[in-house]
Amino acid sequence: MFAAASNALLRALLAPTCAVCDRPLTTPLDGPMCDTCVNGVRVMAPPLCRRCGDQRPAYADDHLCVRCRRGERAAVGLARSAGVYDGTLRDMIHALKYRRRRMIAPWLAERMRRDGAEVLEGADAVIPVPLHAWRLWQRGFNQADDLARGLRLPVWRALRRHRGGPPQAGLPAARREANARGAYALCRRARLRPRAWNRLRGATVVLVDDVMTTGATLNACARVLREAGVADVRALTAARAVAAPPPPPRR
Numbered sequence: 001m002f003a004a005a006s007n008a009l010l011r012a013l014l015a016p017t018c019a020v021c022d023r024p025l026t027t028p029l030d031g032p033m034c035d036t037c038v039n040g041v042r043v044m045a046p047p048l049c050r051r052c053g054d055q056r057p058a059y060a061d062d063h064l065c066v067r068c069r070r071g072e073r074a075a076v077g078l079a080r081s082a083g084v085y086d087g088t089l090r091d092m093i094h095a096l097k098y099r100r101r102r103m104i105a106p107w108l109a110e111r112m113r114r115d116g117a118e119v120l121e122g123a124d125a126v127i128p129v130p131l132h133a134w135r136l137w138q139r140g141f142n143q144a145d146d147l148a149r150g151l152r153l154p155v156w157r158a159l160r161r162h163r164g165g166p167p168q169a170g171l172p173a174a175r176r177e178a179n180a181r182g183a184y185a186l187c188r189r190a191r192l193r194p195r196a197w198n199r200l201r202g203a204t205v206v207l208v209d210d211v212m213t214t215g216a217t218l219n220a221c222a223r224v225l226r227e228a229g230v231a232d233v234r235a236l237t238a239a240r241a242v243a244a245p246p247p248p249p250r251r
């Protein structure tokens, strides 16, 4: 009753609209997005790869996807994502990144906490995947940092992206690995301050990013952290690019 009245009052006073599709919100107290957008998020459909969380065909009996069997993404111990990077979830991430709708980040972080509980369990801290300083200046914020702050664990900003390079989003899968390798390093503070450095040793940390595509970025970051002595590097992203499903078998 009180919520209904409050929602009506908010609607009358502020006429809030959905942060993604801009339609009027009927229950603004429930969050920054309309029901259509919220219900449009597609979660990862099992069976998932035990290690990296990719969707995999049901017939593979070792519970690993092709990439993990080939040893790609080897520096990341366990990875999960809150949903599939298409449709509404892609619109949400675009609204967050390119239209600065930062109120979407805490909502996504809640989803990540729910669907990535296994990854967050027992972790000492979350580490956002950094943006290059130039891109950070252009955008004004790092969406990965916004997501990391919603995960209710200490946030260690231990990494920096020291080489500009083209954004991963514009590259074919084959070039992403080479582009990501060597682009990340420990940030100066982690290198110079013994306390910051020491806490990495033996720690369990979770890398946080908005989208995982081939996993090359996360793997590059994880390698830097492992070289710094981190015992277990996991990864949690809001979304994951999923390959188109194979065509149905012919009858």
Ligand SMILES: [Zn+2]
Binding pocket: 018, 019, 020, 021, 022, 023, 033, 034, 035, 036, 037, 038
């Ligand atoms: Zn909407």
Ligand SMILES: [Zn+2]
Binding pocket: 049, 050, 051, 052, 053, 054, 064, 065, 066, 067, 068, 069
């Ligand atoms: Zn896998």
